[in-house]
Amino acid sequence: MGHDTRPRRFDSVSPAPADSAVIPRHVAIIMDGNGRWARARHLPRTEGHRQGVHATRTAVRFCAARGVQALTLFAFSSENWKRPSAEVNTLMSLFVSALEKELPELVQNNIRLRFIGEREAFSDKLKHRIHEAEAATRDNTGMELVIAVSYGGRWDITAAVRCLAVEVAEGRLDPASISVETLDRQLSTAGLPDPDLFIRTGGERRLSNFLLWQLAYTELYFCDVLWPDFDEDALQAAFEFFAGRERRFGRTGEQVSHERA
Ligand code: IPE
Ligand code: IPE
Numbered sequence: 358m359g360h361d362t363r364p365r366r367f368d369s370v371s372p373a374p375a376d377s378a379v380i381p382r383h384v385a386i387i388m389d390g391n392g393r394w395a396r397a398r399h400l401p402r403t404e405g406h407r408q409g410v411h412a413t414r415t416a417v418r419f420c421a422a423r424g425v426q427a428l429t430l431f432a433f434s435s436e437n438w439k440r441p442s443a444e445v446n447t448l449m450s451l452f453v454s455a456l457e458k459e460l461p462e463l464v465q466n467n468i469r470l471r472f473i474g475e476r477e478a479f480s481d482k483l484k485h486r487i488h489e490a491e492a493a494t495r496d497n498t499g500m501e502l503v504i505a506v507s508y509g510g511r512w513d514i515t516a517a518v519r520c521l522a523v524e525v526a527e528g529r530l531d532p533a534s535i536s537v538e539t540l541d542r543q544l545s546t547a548g549l550p551d552p553d554l555f556i557r558t559g560g561e562r563r564l565s566n567f568l569l570w571q572l573a574y575t576e577l578y579f580c581d582v583l584w585p586d587f588d589e590d591a592l593q594a595a596f597e598f599f600a601g602r603e604r605r606f607g608r609t610g611e612q613v614s615h616e617r618a
């Protein structure tokens with residue numbers, strides 16, 4: 358049977374209990390709007406990406422300070438490879454330099470790093486930095502920081518299904534035993550609770566192939582602020598939006614209030 362032996366760092370993927378519902382356990386962010394931020398200042402798009410690193414640092418510090426257990430950041434989608442090669446190259450160099458620069462603070466703050474996405478197309482330098490950062494933070498027990506680079510939700514699900522198909526073909530997995538949990542354990546986010554709060558900056562109301570499976574019951578927050586301008590106040594507004602939601606997971610509002618009482 359295809360049991361995953363990786364340790365689960367969080368209890369389960371089931372809804373958080375009511376008393377801890379105010380702070381999201383897992384926050385997932387599409388950091389969008391860097392290009393428009395730069396264009397509005399007559400700067401090259403890449404300058405927006407450089408500025409975006411500051412907003413990323415702010416978001417990591419804010420979430421870690423509030424006791425968020427996992428923060429997933431969409432840094433580069435599987436579709437972003439279609440952008441002009443100069444922009445792609447600048448983004449890849451930015452990932453390398455930001456990782457090098459930020460790693461000491463992440464280590465110091467007990468943050469554990471995980472990269473999700475298809476790594477094959479990365480330069481050796483980036484692959485090395487990713488490996489180094491994951492290794493240096495492997496034993497950390499604080500917030501898990503998940504960076505989605507060259508990531509696509511459809512890629513994630515497809516890769517998980519392929520793993521299960523191999524197990525079935527080799528006689529290690531009975532198709533009748535495949536459940537939601539079986540597939541969940543093969544995704545790149547295995548071991549993390551599903552995101553409670555999704556944030557997309559930059560004004561677009563779409564998922565752009567982010568965590569398609571994992572966002573099934575996530576509270577969705579869209580705001581017009583461009584990513585380089587997304588500061589602590591903007592984060593606070595998103596957390597307040599989350600705190601005001603009633604999460605029903607299919608039940609009635611009466612059932613939920615009864616359970617809380
Ligand atoms: C998000 O900002 C960063 C990446 C996709 C890498 P954009 O570059 O998409 O910025 P806009 O949407 O063009 O303003
Ligand atoms: C989504 O933003 C990907 C990231 C922020 C990394 P895009 O700017 O690429 O999304 P679309 O193409 O406008 O949907």
Ligand code: MG
Pocket residue numbers: 389390391559
């Ligand atoms: Mg965009």
